[in-house]
Amino acid sequence: SKKTQKLSDRATFTTLTFEIFTPFVMSRSRGDPNWLKPRGVEQRNEGLRWLREHRRASLGGASEQGIVYFADDDNTYSLQLFQEMRNTQKVSVWPVGLVGSMKYESPMVKGGKVVGFHTGWRPSRPFPIDMAGFAVSLHLILSHPDACFDGDAPQGFLESSLLHGLVTMDELEPRADNCTKVLVWHTRTEKPKMKREEALQAQGLGSDPAVEV
Amino acid sequence: SKKTQKLSDRATFTTLTFEIFTPFVMSRSRGDPNWLKPRGVEQRNEGLRWLREHRRASLGGASEQGIVYFADDDNTYSLQLFQEMRNTQKVSVWPVGLVGSMKYESPMVKGGKVVGFHTGWRPSRPFPIDMAGFAVSLHLILSHPDACFDGDAPQGFLESSLLHGLVTMDELEPRADNCTKVLVWHTRTEKPKMKREEALQAQGLGSDPAVEV
Numbered sequence: 001s002k003k004t005q006k007l008s009d010r011a012t013f014t015t016l017t018f019e020i021f022t023p024f025v026m027s028r029s030r031g032d033p034n035w036l037k038p039r040g041v042e043q044r045n046e047g048l049r050w051l052r053e054h055r056r057a058s059l060g061g062a063s064e065q066g067i068v069y070f071a072d073d074d075n076t077y078s079l080q081l082f083q084e085m086r087n088t089q090k091v092s093v094w095p096v097g098l099v100g101s102m103k104y105e106s107p108m109v110k111g112g113k114v115v116g117f118h119t120g121w122r123p124s125r126p127f128p129i130d131m132a133g134f135a136v137s138l139h140l141i142l143s144h145p146d147a148c149f150d151g152d153a154p155q156g157f158l159e160s161s162l163l164h165g166l167v168t169m170d171e172l173e174p175r176a177d178n179c180t181k182v183l184v185w186h187t188r189t190e191k192p193k194m195k196r197e198e199a200l201q202a203q204g205l206g207s208d209p210a211v212e213v
Numbered sequence: 214s215k216k217t218q219k220l221s222d223r224a225t226f227t228t229l230t231f232e233i234f235t236p237f238v239m240s241r242s243r244g245d246p247n248w249l250k251p252r253g254v255e256q257r258n259e260g261l262r263w264l265r266e267h268r269r270a271s272l273g274g275a276s277e278q279g280i281v282y283f284a285d286d287d288n289t290y291s292l293q294l295f296q297e298m299r300n301t302q303k304v305s306v307w308p309v310g311l312v313g314s315m316k317y318e319s320p321m322v323k324g325g326k327v328v329g330f331h332t333g334w335r336p337s338r339p340f341p342i343d344m345a346g347f348a349v350s351l352h353l354i355l356s357h358p359d360a361c362f363d364g365d366a367p368q369g370f371l372e373s374s375l376l377h378g379l380v381t382m383d384e385l386e387p388r389a390d391n392c393t394k395v396l397v398w399h400t401r402t403e404k405p406k407m408k409r410e411e412a413l414q415a416q417g418l419g420s421d422p423a424v425e426v
Contacts, residue, residue: 076402095424101409103420118420120409182426188403189289196314196333207316207331211308213395 020046038158041151044070048148051141066138067092070131074188081183084175085135091167094176096133097185105130106179107172114172114179122156127163132184134159140166233259251371254364257283261361264354279351280305283344287401294396297388298348304380307389309346310398318343320385320392327385327392339373340382345397347372353379 020043048068055063067088071077075096085092093114095106100120105128107114119128127134141147147165149158176183200206207213233256261281268276280301284290288309298305306327308319313333318341320327332341340347354360360378362371389396413419420426 097426098405101406102413103407103410103426104424106420106424120413180424182424185426187405190401190403192311192400193314194316197316200315200333211317211319211393211395213310213317213398 018043018046018050038149038151038153038155040072041149041158045148048141051138052145055138055142064139064142067135068138068141069135072131074186075132076185076187078183081176084183088135088137089173090137090140090171091163092135092173092175093129093133093179094174094184095179095182096130097182099130099132099186104182105133107133107174109174109178112174112178114169114174125157126160127169128156129159129163130186131159132186134163134172136166231256231259231263251362251364251366251368253285254362254371258361261354264351265358268351268355277352277355280348281351281354282348285344287399288345289398289400291396294389297396301348301350302386303350303353303384304376305348305386305388306342306346306392307387307397308392308395309343310395312343312345312399317395318346320346320387322387322391325387325391327382327387335369338369340376341369342372342376343399344372345399347376347385349379 022039022042047070051068055066067085069085081094084094093107095104097104099105102118102120105117105119107129108116108118117123117128119125122128144166147162150161153161197206235252235255260283264281268279280298282298294307297307306320308317310317312318315331315333318330318332320342321329321331330336330341335341357379360375363374366374410419
């Protein structure tokens with residue numbers, strides 16, 4: 001979108017953006033709670049499709065090196081998190097703070113292996129892990145060409161719909177000191193107050209619309 | 214505080230923390246709105262005092278090189294901001310997004326000079342600039358040993374109480390493309406929901422209190 005383009009114009013790293021519309025049937029209708037349908041499914045799947053098309057040219061070569069992480073604008077990330085995911089062989093996992101109406105959700109680790117999940121809701125899901133709580137090696141994405149997100153998955157099963165096609169619980173790689181450190185938080189942002197802005201705009205003295213905020 | 218110490222333990226850069234108590238008369242009483250008295254005054258002044266004590270040993274030498282910026286945990290910073298403030302001679306200034314009940318507040322710039330301020334409230338203040346909207350060269354701090362924050366300043370005048378002792382409007386150095394780019398936002402954080410956490414804690418299954426979130 002225009003907004004994404006402007007964000008990437010300001011990024012200090014190389015970005016590549018696509019404009020992908022949300023299909024009408026997936027859109028939020030007036031009055032729908034915002035969790036009625038999974039969001040961002042087409043966009044993430046398009047990301048996976050792009051990787052499969054552009055990065056498999058030289059199979060097994062350097063173009064297969066990389067880590068895939070689904071970041072989002074309502075999370076806060078410690079830079080340390082990106083170090084933790086660097087050595088992902090298949091799928092790395094770690095705790096996510098302030099998510100799922102919990103202090104944190106996290107894989108439970110015993111002897112260096114994930115043996116279950118600390119979550120407040122449906123712990124029986126195959127992978128009760130927030131989108132911010134895992135990263136996948138590019139190699140695994142390329143070697144499983146059909147794995148993708150399922151937009152028809154019931155609430156809370158979107159992450160599982162990708163992961164169950166890629167990995168077993170036993171293969172998950174716990175990071176962040178065996179999942180004891182929280183390095184990403186689902187902070188969200190407080191709705192900003194705009195009373196003075198509105199008052200000034202009414203007088204024709206509002207903020208310059210050309211300045212991106 | 215214990216919290217600050219834990220944050221700095223996780224930082225990827227060198228930190229030095231002090232425990233400074235808020236004087237009782239400055240504390241927020243039950244029922245006070247949170248803006249009744251300026252917050253963090255003693256703490257920021259202690260930071261200035263520390264710099265003056267420890268960095269003036271070799272006057273004019275390399276120990277005077279540095280930039281002083283008062284960061285806060287309810288803001289979001291673009292890494293680019295820290296590049297912008299690097300060449301501060303006296304005091305650098307730039308816009309701050311989502312602050313003061315405005316889309317943004319900003320110095321107004323003409324011919325490379327600050328000539329006024331875009332703000333929704335008391336534009337007549339000497340420096341109507343949010344704490345996140347300026348940085349000061351260490352050299353200036355050291356050469357003005359009495360400049361500090363005044364805890365008795367009226368609401369909105371805390372930044373002015375420091376800056377008027379250091380600089381004139383004419384000397385302000387506009388950054389961020391002549392104050393046309395927003396690189397810091399007063400985002401604040403949405404109050405996290407904790408319903409499932411509370412339910413699990415009631416069953417003795419709450420999150421591990423040893424995990425810092």
